[in-house]
Amino acid sequence: MDKVRIIAIPFAGGNRYSFGDIEKHIVKKIEWITLELPGRGGRFKESLLTSVEEMADDLFQKIVPHILKEGEYIIYGHSLGTILGYELTRRIRSKGLKQPSCLFFTGRGAPGFERCSKKRSHLPKDEFWEEIDQIGGLPSDFFEHKELLDLYYPIMKSDFKAVENYEFKEMDKPFSMPIHICMGEDEIGEEDDDKTPLPSMKAWANESTAVCTFELLDGDHFFILNHSNTIADKIYNAAVSGKVVAH
Numbered sequence: 001m002d003k004v005r006i007i008a009i010p011f012a013g014g015n016r017y018s019f020g021d022i023e024k025h026i027v028k029k030i031e032w033i034t035l036e037l038p039g040r041g042g043r044f045k046e047s048l049l050t051s052v053e054e055m056a057d058d059l060f061q062k063i064v065p066h067i068l069k070e071g072e073y074i075i076y077g078h079s080l081g082t083i084l085g086y087e088l089t090r091r092i093r094s095k096g097l098k099q100p101s102c103l104f105f106t107g108r109g110a111p112g113f114e115r116c117s118k119k120r121s122h123l124p125k126d127e128f129w130e131e132i133d134q135i136g137g138l139p140s141d142f143f144e145h146k147e148l149l150d151l152y153y154p155i156m157k158s159d160f161k162a163v164e165n166y167e168f169k170e171m172d173k174p175f176s177m178p179i180h181i182c183m184g185e186d187e188i189g190e191e192d193d194d195k196t197p198l199p200s201m202k203a204w205a206n207e208s209t210a211v212c213t214f215e216l217l218d219g220d221h222f223f224i225l226n227h228s229n230t231i232a233d234k235i236y237n238a239a240v241s242g243k244v245v246a247h
Contacts, residue, residue, distance in 0.1 A: 002071030004239050005031045007063060007100075009081035009088070011107065011137070011222075012159035013152060015041030019078075021225065025232030030239055033066055035059050040155050048158040052166045056087035063088060064097070072101045074239045078224060080163055082108035086207070089175065102178040103208075104238045106224055106231070107187065109196040110203035112168045118194060121161035125153055132156065137222035175208040178242050182234065184223030185216045 006026065010018035016034045023032045037055055038046035049055045067073055077085030082105040093099055120131045133143060142148055181204045189195030205212040217223050217230065224231050237243055 002069075003029065003031045004071055005033060005066060005069070005073035006235060006239050007066055007073055007075050008032065008034045009059065009075070009077040009084045010034065010036075011079040011081055012163065013040075013156045014078075014081070017041070019076075021228040022232045022235070025229050026236055030236060035062050037159075039158065048154060050158045050161045050165075052083055052087060052162050055162055056084055056091060059084060059088055060091045063092070067092065067098050067100075072239075073098075074102050074104060074235070075100045076104045076106075076235055077108075078105075079107040079221065080159055082106065083111060083163065083166060086111050090171065093175070099175075100177060102180065102238050102242045103175070104180045104182075104235050105204070106182045107184070107221055109183075109200035110207065111166075112170070112203060113196065113200035119164050121157050121164055125149075128153070128157065135222075136220050137225065171207070174206065176210055177208060178210045178238075179204055179208045179212045180215075180234070180238055181212065182215045182217060182231070184219040184221060186220040186223075188216065 008019050008023075010016075016036045019032075019034055023034070026032050036043055037049065038058060039048035049058060075085040075089060077083070085103060085105060089100060089103060118131070120128055123131065129143060129149060132138065181201060183196065183201055187196050188198055188201065191197055191200075202214060204214075215234075217227050219226050
């Protein structure tokens with residue numbers, strides 16, 4: 001039997017190790033692949049990209065060898081990775097390649113929703129890191145190490161610039177695979193409060209003619225870090241059956 005693959009795309013500032021806490025809960029019969037953007041991790045010496053368009057084009061070249069293999073695959077993304085997963089799937093379909101059996105996205109409303117009302121990439125370094133600290137996802141002692149802040153600043157800034165300048169273009173034809181959306185309860189709220197209105201989450205249903213499921217878990221934007229086992233179970237079920245079991 002051909003191995004089912006989960007192809008994952010990290011959040012802003014992420015690299016191939018970003019989903020380690022989730023990946024470790026995935027059984028070995030499933031192949032987990034985390035794609036990595038230029039300018040970080042194993043691709044540190046490559047130039048950073050500053051637009052979703054460039055990033056999606058780059059990752060398309062990286063994903064093709066994996067989707068040409070025998071067997072099914074799904075795409076998982078969180079936050080920036082969600083938008084990149086969506087744009088990657090559009091490119092895969094336009095090239096006539098084998099499409100994912102389903103999409104599993106966390107931490108982002110529908111692609112037409114503009115969450116980044118604040119242009120954080122324009123902020124001075126100190127203010128920028130204050131904003132990132134409020135979003136969460138990084139250990140508190142991270143902000144005490146100037147060398148780490150200096151190292152990650154250009155990476156995070158370029159990633160945030162890409163998200164902030166993303167221009168959604170409506171598809172002529174929706175996808176035909178299931179889409180599973182999961183977000184943190186604390187992410188949902190009024191747009192003026194830099195949160196995602198529930199209708200903007202539910203708007204993912206417009207992106208596919210197949211079933212689209214929605215679920216909220218306790219936590220903020222990085223709720224996945226506190227629910228790694230649960231998220232792994234949901235991704236696994238999506239990969240092997242196309243269905244997600246609510247907890």
